[in-house]
Every structure is written in C-alpha cells, then in structure tokens.
Amino acid sequence: MCGIWALFGSDECLSVQCLSAMKIAHRGPDAFRFENVNGFTNCCFGFHRLAIVDQLYGMQPIRVKKFPYLWLCYNGEIYNFKQLQKQFGFEYQTLVDGEVILHLYNRGGIEQTASMLDGVFAFILLDTANRKVFLARDTYGVRPLFKVLTDDGFLGVCSEAKGLTNLKHSTSLCSKVEPFLPGHYEVLDLKPSGKVASVELVKFHSYKDEPLHAACDTVETLPSGFDLETVKSNIRVLFENAVRKRLMAHRRIGCLLSGGLDSSLVAAVLLKLMKEINISYPLQTFAIGMENSPDLLAARKVAAHIGSEHHEVIFNSEEGIQAIEEVIFSLETYDITTIRASIGMYLVSKYIRKKTDSVVIFSGEGSDELTQGYIYFHKAPSPEEAAEESERLLKELYLFDVLRADRTTAAHGLELRVPFLDHRFTSYYLSLPAELRIPKNGIEKYLLRQSFEDSNLLPKEILWRPKEAFSDGIASVKKSWFSILQDYIDQQVDDLLLEKAVEKYPFNPPKTKESYYYRQIFEKHYPGQGNWLPHYWMPRWVKATDPSARTLKHYKSATQE
Secondary structure (H helix, E strand, O other): OOEEEEEEOOOOOHHHHHHHHHHHHHHOEOEEEEEEEOOEEEEEEEEEEOOOOOOOOOOOOEEEOOEEEEEEEEEEEEOOHHHHHHHHOOOOOOOOOOHHHHHHHHHHHHHHHHHHOOEEEEEEEEEOOOOEEEEEEOOOOOOOOEEEEOOOOOEEEEOOHHHOOOOOOOOOOOOOOEEOOOOEEEEEEEOOOOOEEEEEEEEOOOOOOOOHHHHHOOOOOOOOOOOHHHHHHHHHHHHHHHHHHOOOOOOEEEEEOOOOHHHHHHHHHHHHHHHHOOOOOOOEEEEEEOOOOHHHHHHHHHHHHHOOEEEEEEOOHHHHHHOHHHHHHHHOOOOHHHHHHHHHHHHHHHHHHHHOOEEEEEOOOOHHHHOOOOHHHHHOOOHHHHHHHHHHHHHOHHHOHHHHHHHHHHOOOOEEEOHHHOHHHHHHHHHOOHHHHOOEOOEOOHHHHHHOOOOOOOOHHHHOOOOOOHHHHOOOOOOOHHHHHHHHHHHHOOHHHHHOHHHHOOOOOOOOHHHHHHHHHHHHHOOOOHHHOOOOOOOOOOOOOOOOHHHOHHHHHHHHO
16 A cells, blocks of 8 residues: 555646645655656656565566566555466566566556456556556555546646645646546556647456456366355355455554454454464454444454454544544545544554554455445345445445545555455356345345354354444444434534535535535535535435434334344
C-alpha cells in the first residue's frame, strides 16, 4: 500500500504542483520521491512508500535496465508475480512484485498485462519509446485511483482525490476529478508537448468470468458439478488459497476481528496458515467497540478459540463523534452508512499504528456483497434477483465498503488485504446456481457457513452468528451507536436548514439531519464535488429511508427475540 501521483503536461511550475502530492503522504510514511520524466519537463511522478516487500529496491517510479523507456508507478500487491516469472521466463532485477508489470507489458501489451495480474493494483505506466501512458485498476477497485483530464490534455492521476483538487492549470482550477473505473485500463497518447489524448477505455475483466491468470494459479482445476459436497469443498479450497497468497509480506501481519462471520473466518484461516509456514510471531487480532459491546464479546470468543494475541480498543461516544470530521476528510464521501461504519475502523487503525508493529492488516470486506450477507436479502423476490443485486453491490464496492476499508487504514499507513475479493474465489461463487446462494432458514450467508461447518475453525455460535448492524455491533448494550449519532446531530442541524437542503445541495439532497451534517463537512473540504458519490447506499426491496439494518423489520424481530 502506498500513494501514487503523476502529472502530464502541466503548465504550472512542478515544484508548486508537487505540494498537492503531499496530501496523500499518510499512504506511504516510509519514504517519498518526486521525479521528473527525461525529455518531458512538464511531466512528473510522485510516490509515497509503505515498504512491505523489497526494502532496498522498492522505490518508485520503477525503472529497470532492460526497459529504460518504461516508467511504472503502482500501488498494490501482485500475488502471482513468481508464477508468472516461472511461466514466461522473466528475469527480474528487483524483489518488487510490481516489476512483473513491466515484463508482461513488454511481452504482450497492456491488455494481457492487466488480465494476467492476480492481485490488487492501481498503476500508471509510461512508455516513452511509443509515447503512451496507461492507467489501470483492479477488478473491484480495492486499490484507489483518481484522475483529472482537461480539454487541452493536462492529466493528473492520484491514489486519492485530495491530491488533485487544488492543482493549478492555465485555464482554471482542475475541478473534474473523478474515480478511475475498477476492472478497466485506459490508453492515452503522449504528445511531444507532454500533454495527452485519451485513445480508449477498456474493461479487461468481468468479476463473473474466471480470470485469465487462473491458468497459472497454485490451485489447479477444481472438481466440477453443483452437488453440495463438491461446492462446499471448492469454497473451502479457494478461500484458503485466497488467504494463503496474501501472506506475501516482509512486515508484520495482523487481522481485524469483529466477531462476525467474515472477519472470524479470515482470522481463523490466516492463523492456521501462518502456523503451517512457521511464521515466528503470533497473529495480532484487533476488535473495537464500546464497553461490553456485542462485537467485543464475540471477538473475544474467537480469539480464545483460535489462539491469537488479541487487542481490544474501547472507545466512548465523545471519541467517536470527535472523529467524524477527520473520517469524512479521509473518506472523500458523504455517504451515510459508509461514514457510520468508518468511525470504528478509523479508530482501530489509529490504535494499530500507534501501539503495535502490525502493518499488513487482513479484513473481511466483500463477503456481504458476494455471499448475500445483508439483512435485506431475506426480502429478495427471487434467487435470480438476489443474484443480480449481489453483482450490483460488487460493481459498486469501490464507492462504499472498499472505499471505507482503504481510506480508514491508509490514513494511518496500514495496508489492507481482503481475501473475500480474490478474483478466483469470487468468480467461482458467482458461477454457482442462484438458489444455492440465497439466505435459508432465516439465516444469511447460509452456504458460506455450511461450507465451514465441519472444519472446527470457529465456535458454532460464531459460525452461525446473525449479522449485526454495525452501529449495534460496536455499541454498548445500553445505547446503540446509531442512537448516539442521532441524538448528537439533532442538536447540530436546525430544522430550517434541512427544509432548504434541496436548494443548497440539489444533487443527492440530504433527507435527514444526519446526512445534512455529513454533507456540510464534506463540502467544507471538497466544495462542489458532490458527484463523487453517484447515490447513497440503501437497502433494496424494502421501504427504507435509512441505510441501517436496524431499521429493517427482519433485524428488529431477530434482535428482540
């Protein structure tokens, strides 16, 4: 995990523009480099490094003697770089996993490069010999990427939008900053002036298709057929493989642990595999909540069962409320549920950075979208519609849960790893018949739970623990985080302000005091950028005015039993 930044065709002094690159310094606290491009005085790269692999030769932009005309700035981890080396006979000059991007590009061009990478990535590749610039981002957008391109060909690219919002240009301030679409690459021509022109934007991978790189995966062909035992075995094999490949690190590994199904499965499989490869240090797990919250109690049970070195971070309502503005600045969104769920993750990441030496952090993101874990899936009219909704959620992950997970950890210089979003695992799960994937017997993620039932990885009460609304999971039993937020914000936003919200914010107008309060803070830091969020996250098939699960009938009846 690191921060990448690049400009092509800047009319302004680069040393002034460079100040914008410092806005993402939190992403790479270990080192910084700013480098001009030979022959193009108005083009440059900026890089903030978090050193995870190859401490000696990992600085960027990466350039190697074999390809002196190629410049690479990337943020991510390529898990199959050794398999690709073996398959194609690549001769690496560093231990950096991303070096494989240069070799793949030289061998087969940008389409093959993006398609063959098993991992998470956002990259800028410059080919000065052929006067091309390439941008690419992984399938689910686990690694962030933003760009701004003016009509006269000035291009800015950055890991976070905040590194582009104040760039200067001869015509105006650059305002049309937008996220680069996941699963796509873009080809741009580089003109002698340093300016660029977009040639094409191409979708290189659909999450339903088995990825091209599966051919050189460590797990070979899986048994076919949809009988339950085969399916359950394949899910276990692929999930374990997803965790195993993500062990690639020269820094200490830790794991977020809420005590829910997803993070508990990740932690249990992770610890098992760490023991198998004789990693010398104990796995640190981290839970956050208010005193005696359900998440803390459940996480304690899991940690005791798997034998991790467990840390509990206890916060009070004042600390949570005080963090709201910092969190919105880090997130670059005003989405209600994303902000609510980010407070805890932001505070636990802050603790990890200050109090421990864990840097590579595993987490359970992506499971709810993939395995139909949201409570509203109980209301799906049919298995087919549930499957379509699952795919829609995965497509939009980069705007919501993946955005939350990246920014809250990156704000504190941590690197997140999310095995549930492994390309091979997700494409297999989505290939299963729709009726196999729906909630059963009133329990969401039934198939996933069933697959690990006989593994003894987790206590039965955790494996079958119903989903908590995040605001309830981290809150004290006496009062939910949801209620605490409502009470505080009710005092901050006047009724009259809310009545005039549509006039002030015509795009995605706030409909509650809470959403108005978040929007106000967002606009303070990112004025006029409301279009970064196309729509609010909301449950389907129910008449909901709030995204929280605790407002849904199924959830209320389950928690009241």
